Amino acid sequence: MANRTDPAAKSIRGTNPQNLVEKILRSKIYQNTYWKEQCFGLTAETLVDKAMEIDHLGGTFGGNRKPTPFMCLVMKMLQIQPEKDIVVEFIKNEDYKYVRVLGAFYLRLTGTDIDVYRYLEPLYNDYRKLRHKSPDGQFTLTHVDEVIDELLTKDYSCDIALPRIKKRWTLESIGSLDPRKSALEDDFEEEEEKEEEEEQNAELENGTHEKDYYRGRSPARERDRDRKRESHRYRDRDYERDRDYDRERGRGRDRDRERDRDRDRERDRDRYRLRDEKDYGRDREKMRDWEGRERDRRDRDRGRRRSHSRSRSRSRDRKDRDGEHRKRHARSSTSPRRHENGTENEPKKKKEKKEKKVDDGTDHPDPEIAEANRIRASLGLKPLRP
């Protein structure tokens, strides 16, 4: 009797609202002591009092997957189905951050797409710290805006599969939502200009190789900077979609990513050239090899420090590197001195490189094992050892 949904409650997504939480987790919550003692006969008002007492977020933890009080209260809200005004009140209150997150979570589960975006996006401005209980029982630190980001972008949080909502740009394109206005918009442009100057100065200071210096000052760079400025002028209209893609990953990283995407593009160009030099520097001369690697490492470090969009630049790297390498090879030098020094190191180093490449076992003769190795590689595991 205590576990039945309020008969006056409407069905959510075509089913009993409690079914949003899957069966095993639901049974665990019903058997939980906190649920049985504290959550019996709660109404919307008394629920607020309980919510104010929570001090951590989380799903289930421990070997036998015990649910947290946060989970139990979410379940209770699904059971009694408070009015939308009450939920919005939960979200709008500034004093109790856990009540806010509880309301946000409930709205994400039960609200319409438009409501979800409308009420959850202002919470991106809340930077307060939260305690999160991880599945192994330890507490970790997180922030309100990180949690909201998870709710809006991922499809699984706190051991509950979040219902699918439409992407933001879909809603914008049909006109239900206005384009997103970041709270940091004004700061954005001046920050970005300041950062550019800093980067130029930093490159000069590092005392890079002449070639790099030239590249730093090349017209391509100027062009990039102009392109960036242009893009911000037309930001509201033409680049909505890109911006939204950024926004899906969170406002805080939004401006970094746009800035870094352009910077990546030119750094990638630098990087392929450096890498090619390293590759056939190894075949030719040891000194040049060392230099090239130093430069490459320095550039890579710089890249790693600044750039967040690693995956994009790296895939582009890999794709273009082969093409560039072939192009470069055609123009290789045939000086006799270089040829001599190269040949001794060449066979040994080439063999090392070749062995490393085929290390993940995906070309094993037995197709079953090759398939298993492929899956393991995609999970990040080492290949099977006979």
Next chain:
Amino acid sequence: MIEVVLNDRLGKKVRVKCNEDDTIVDLKKLVATQTGTRPDKIRIQKWYNIYKDHITLKDYEIHDGMGLELYYN
């Protein structure tokens, strides 16, 4: 390389090839790719001994062809 059989007694029987020095987490990931559930929802047991995530198969003395019980969280 050993092959482990996991059975949940409700129709899912899965044979997984793995190394002995893989941990239980890795085994769960491999099982998840075959069954389609999430790896953190899977529980591997042997008669009330719930196998912990950070321990290797070798330390649990799981040999080739051994059967384990598959439960869900």
